[in-house]
Amino acid sequence: MELIVALGLIVFKVALLIAILLLLPLPLTWLERKIAGHMQQRMGPMRVGWHGLLQPVADGIKLLTKEDHIPADADRFLFKLAPILALAPPFVVFVAIPFGESVSVLGNEITLYVSDMNVALLFVFAVIGIEVYGVIFGGWAANSKYSLLGSLRTCAQMISYEIPMGFAVIGVVILAQSMSLLDIVRAQADVWNIVYQPVGFFVFFVAGLAEAQRIPFDLAEAEGDLGAGFHTEYSGIRFAFFMVSEYVIMVLVSVLTVILFFGGWNGVLIPLPPVLWFLLKVAFFVYLFMWFRFTFPRYRYDQLMAIGWKVLLPLSLANIIITGIAFS
Amino acid sequence: MESGAAMSRAFDRIGTWIGWAFFADLASGLTLTFGYMFSRPVTMEYPDKEKWLPYSRYRGHHFLKRDAEGEIKCVACELCARICPCDCIEVVPYEDEKGNRRPAKFEIDTARCLFCGLCEDACPADAIALGQQYEFSSFSSRDLVIGRDDLLGKPGKATTGGGVVAARLNTKKDVLVETNEPQGYNWWRNIRRT
Ligand code: SF4
Ligand code: SF4
Numbered sequence: 001m002e003l004i005v006a007l008g009l010i011v012f013k014v015a016l017l018i019a020i021l022l023l024l025p026l027p028l029t030w031l032e033r034k035i036a037g038h039m040q041q042r043m044g045p046m047r048v049g050w051h052g053l054l055q056p057v058a059d060g061i062k063l064l065t066k067e068d069h070i071p072a073d074a075d076r077f078l079f080k081l082a083p084i085l086a087l088a089p090p091f092v093v094f095v096a097i098p099f100g101e102s103v104s105v106l107g108n109e110i111t112l113y114v115s116d117m118n119v120a121l122l123f124v125f126a127v128i129g130i131e132v133y134g135v136i137f138g139g140w141a142a143n144s145k146y147s148l149l150g151s152l153r154t155c156a157q158m159i160s161y162e163i164p165m166g167f168a169v170i171g172v173v174i175l176a177q178s179m180s181l182l183d184i185v186r187a188q189a190d191v192w193n194i195v196y197q198p199v200g201f202f203v204f205f206v207a208g209l210a211e212a213q214r215i216p217f218d219l220a221e222a223e224g225d226l227g228a229g230f231h232t233e234y235s236g237i238r239f240a241f242f243m244v245s246e247y248v249i250m251v252l253v254s255v256l257t258v259i260l261f262f263g264g265w266n267g268v269l270i271p272l273p274p275v276l277w278f279l280l281k282v283a284f285f286v287y288l289f290m291w292f293r294f295t296f297p298r299y300r301y302d303q304l305m306a307i308g309w310k311v312l313l314p315l316s317l318a319n320i321i322i323t324g325i326a327f328s
Numbered sequence: 329m330e331s332g333a334a335m336s337r338a339f340d341r342i343g344t345w346i347g348w349a350f351f352a353d354l355a356s357g358l359t360l361t362f363g364y365m366f367s368r369p370v371t372m373e374y375p376d377k378e379k380w381l382p383y384s385r386y387r388g389h390h391f392l393k394r395d396a397e398g399e400i401k402c403v404a405c406e407l408c409a410r411i412c413p414c415d416c417i418e419v420v421p422y423e424d425e426k427g428n429r430r431p432a433k434f435e436i437d438t439a440r441c442l443f444c445g446l447c448e449d450a451c452p453a454d455a456i457a458l459g460q461q462y463e464f465s466s467f468s469s470r471d472l473v474i475g476r477d478d479l480l481g482k483p484g485k486a487t488t489g490g491g492v493v494a495a496r497l498n499t500k501k502d503v504l505v506e507t508n509e510p511q512g513y514n515w516w517r518n519i520r521r522t
Contacts (some may be wrong), residue, residue: 041369042370
């Protein structure tokens with residue numbers, strides 16, 4: 001009996017998580033277009049619903065009813081596989097993400113995470129690495145020059161930025177003496193990691209921008225020079241998969257930044273519910289992502305490589321050494 | 329003196345480098361966009377809520393004028409048809425009961441017109457002018473050939489103008505942006521120009 005309840009609870013949590021993550025891109029696209037509009041002194045979407053609030057729904061219906069076109073010489077199997085490969089990993093990663101300590105509902109303690117892995121951090125980086133395959137396959141299978149160039153860039157970018165990103169969190173692991181995200185947050189109860197790990201945060205955040213393929217590192221889909229990059233040939237629902245994946249990764253990088261460097265659900269000064277603190281911090285970083293997007297130009301390809309290998313990698317290594325010496 | 333200038337230049341360069349190291353340039357870009365985000369949008373909600381009133385110099389749809397007795401001013405001299413670079417005016421004259429030369433047919437093909445206003449300048453009788461109307465799209469280019477009697481009824485030059493007024497899109501009968509306020513707020517004043 002207890003086993004069934006526990007199992008049911010997990011199924012419920014997973015279903016809830018998937019539903020939230022699938023619906024999250026709707027408000028986020030609206031927000032992104034509004035922010036873009038106002039930064040450019042426009043209004044953004046205004047016509048569907050109050051201040052264009054229903055615009056994402058209209059866009060979703062449009063995407064669902066569009067023709068799902070596959071180019072004539074495409075590799076049909078990989079072409080169909082790629083959007084799923086891009087979509088699934090960001091969802092899987094959220095299994096390991098804690099959103100807070102437990103809350104009590106009807107006298108039962110319910111934890112605000114699906115599972116507390118002792119190697120959660122490793123799990124996150126391993127699974128998020130798979131997402132690249134979606135982009136690479138998509139670009140390769142479409143049999144188009146734009147797509148291929150986009151996915152070539154992605155390959156190089158991911159390899160260059162996953163390394164400093166992985167190194168940057170080692171400092172956090174040294175401080176918390178654990179790879180469990182829950183323990184990492186608990187270790188920041190008094191002082192947030194950003195105080196001890198400013199360099200680590202910097203490297204992680206820049207690499208996270210690259211990982212999420214956002215401006216200034218969105219070379220994979222640089223619409224100025226590559227059409228739409230790796231998803232040039234995608235239309236309809238498969239294109240929507242890539243879009244959802246992109247937004248979920250953006251949220252994921254924000255969530256990771258908050259958990260690793262900004263104290264997770266630990267608040268300061270103002271006593272708010274922990275979950276609210278967590279959401280506020282994540283919202284700030286999501287806003288930061290969008291703010292960056294409409295402020296900065298895109299880096300050139302060689303600059304991207306130079307930043308990855310000549311700046312971020314040495315910085316992250318130095319960060320590990322200094323943290324190791326200072327806290328051993 | 330010489331070395332002092334060199335020193336200050338060197339300090340300037342060091343200052344620039346320190347700025348770069350702490351992303352002063354990126355930060356200033358971010359502050360700029362943040363400021364813009366809370367500034368007033370410069371766009372109009374054109375068909376739904378607002379509409380731009382043209383200035384009196386605006387060159388919109390043509391109209392033909394009448395004189396004090398209510399007679400058409402045009403003397404059918406065909407000068408406008410001659411000067412028109414698009415060859416879109418067709419005038420056929422006739423003699424009316426009082427013995428005046430008047431146009432029996434006066435057609436402007438607004439599908440071809442480029443709204444240069446040369447017809448207005450050429451007219452010796454001050455009979456034709458380009459008015460304030462700018463919403464006359466159509467599904468057929470045949471509907472865009474406007475005859476004499478229609479031209480007499482078209483709205484004239486704007487008297488106020490240079491503002492945005494409340495408007496409403498009406499698609500019941502035709503696509504029409506309705507407005508009944510004569511003057512709006514000054515749109516140009518509200519643009520943030522930095
Ligand atoms: S505005 Fe120019 S193009 Fe149009 S009818 Fe007059 S002369 Fe011709
Ligand atoms: S509108 Fe003016 S220029 Fe044209 S035919 Fe009439 S009088 Fe002549």
